[in-house]
Amino acid sequence: MNTHESTSIPSNNKNNRGMLRLVSTKDLSRTDWLDVRKRGIGSSDSSAAIGLNPYKSPLELWLEKTNRDQGLAKPNSDDDTAPVFWGVILEPVVASQYQRRTGNKVRKVNAVLQHQEHPWMLANIDREVIGSAEVQILECKTAGINGAKLWRDGVPKYVEVQVMHQLAVTGKQAADVAVLLGGQQLEVYRIERDEILIQKLIELEQQFWRYVETDTPPPADGSDSADQALRLLYPEDNGVVTDFSEDQVLSQAYTELKQVRLSLAELGTQESVLKQRLQEAMGPTTKAVFAEGSVTWKKAKDSVALDLDALLKARPELKTLYQTSKPGSRRFLVS
Template identity: 60%
Template sequence: MSQPETAGRRRNRPALRLVETKHLERDDWLAVRRTGIGGSDAAAAVGLNPYQSPLELWLDKTGRSEGLPRPAPDDTTSPTYWGAILEPIVAASYTKMTANRVRRVNAVLRHPTIPFMIANLDREIVGARDVQILECKTAGAFGTRLWRDGPPEYVELQVQHQLAVTGKQAAHVAVLLCGQALEVFRVERDDALIARLIELEARFWHYVETDTPPPADGSESADRALRHLYPGNGGTVDFTDDRRLSSVFSDLVAVRDEIEARQTIEAQLKQQIQQAMGDATRAMFETGEVSFKRSKDSSAVDLKRLLLDHPEFEAKYALSKPGSRRFLVST
């Protein structure tokens, strides 16, 4: 046997079955997920998930995410809820479309040599030589645009993570678009990408093992995570002798000044067009168009007047709303 063949077989060893999930309670399943990086965590761990930052993922993996706003499992307004409900339908429709048989994998899988890499597969494909894993997805009207050129990057990374854990060579991603069109995309194993993914996931997992928060990345997710991690208990810190942070502060002030100036210019340009349009509601240009329409009339309760007339309502119907930290800059 040649050396390359030996290395290839060692690299593609099958995954270990970490824990059986058929009768596992949801809380226990979530606890198992916190022991490693799963496929759906992969893009967030390397900073390429548009919906979750490494910092927010770190909160979850270190047991600090309790109280973070997130949809409940039975929240029918959540895409996550509909994704779970429709997963069996997507899998059955995939079989009807491709004639490939599929079955559930009732276990959390672990990479044979990298303990922090785990995976939950939607389905494994049975009896097909050229493809072994099925990932089921759904996308609404807004999300459909992300699938125009194939699976979005964060889904691609999820599948490559699954191929790395299982040692498999290819996967199909079946996505139900707007509840009425099923598309199937093939994802081939990319060993160069997987090697880089493992390197970056290991870097994130080091943050977890050392209980060190990763840097915030400027996303809304990171903002949520920072407010949750540091609720603000008073006190003052003096950074006047910290040249790096003083430079960061100076850059922040300069950027905010630039944004303010740009916003003024934007308002002037917008008003020039509005003034030229007059009563017209639409204007065409060489490179695009604008609309300037009046919204529909609406009605609202005059809450201030209502409470003046019925002050007893304020105590009866008052809602307690927790405060949040405000970031104010002064120079």
């Protein structure tokens, strides 16, 4: 950690209710900033900590906070095909347009903020709204074509949790969320401080932080994120046979898993039968219309592919020259 780290000092702003500025981020490197984030739950971590983030599970977040996340794929902030890249690039644009539309002035807050009573609660806010009695924080968001679907009914739950976490840490009364949808439509939503929700959020986040403090993995939640986290946490088997036959809870989970898999197999067969019945009726036609919708059955364009088997048969030395080692992974089989 470099010299930018400082002892927590209460802010002079009377509206901050004792909010602390933990570390200045003005000249902080990304590596050091990530290190600071591991000391607590940041606003962007909050929804994952309580199981409401559609992209990250509590288990994956736990790996990050306990320095076990080296094997997890990380977003590349320099990759201009990644949403995180455009989120960073367009944040000043969203903030500027917000000022133009609302007349509110905003400024950056170059610090990691800390809750005075709960030091594990941290926050970075995109902008502070200046001179407004109605709103004090601006959160800037961007959403592409696919991500915009999550905003159809207003602010998604995981963003609402993030903002409520910011209000809890700063003591502020309200925040605006400005989101750029599809690169051309700006929407602004107001989120007011809710003391009941904040108290519940603190309780749930504290439960997660106990997992970190006790070095205990939180329960997996069935998400792809949790699956990847488990594979990273337990990448290899040790050959030991564990007997759970006397454990009623795990034995019940095993029985239910077999029943679910059987039901899925039956549903898969049923799906195939129904699909094929419609395909037989359609024959060569492209589209079929029904009382409640439609289906299409179109031929994809022809494509050109590399015949790898033929290539290696003609040039077998290429296999040795260009072969790579691929690490094995554990397979979960039910018998």
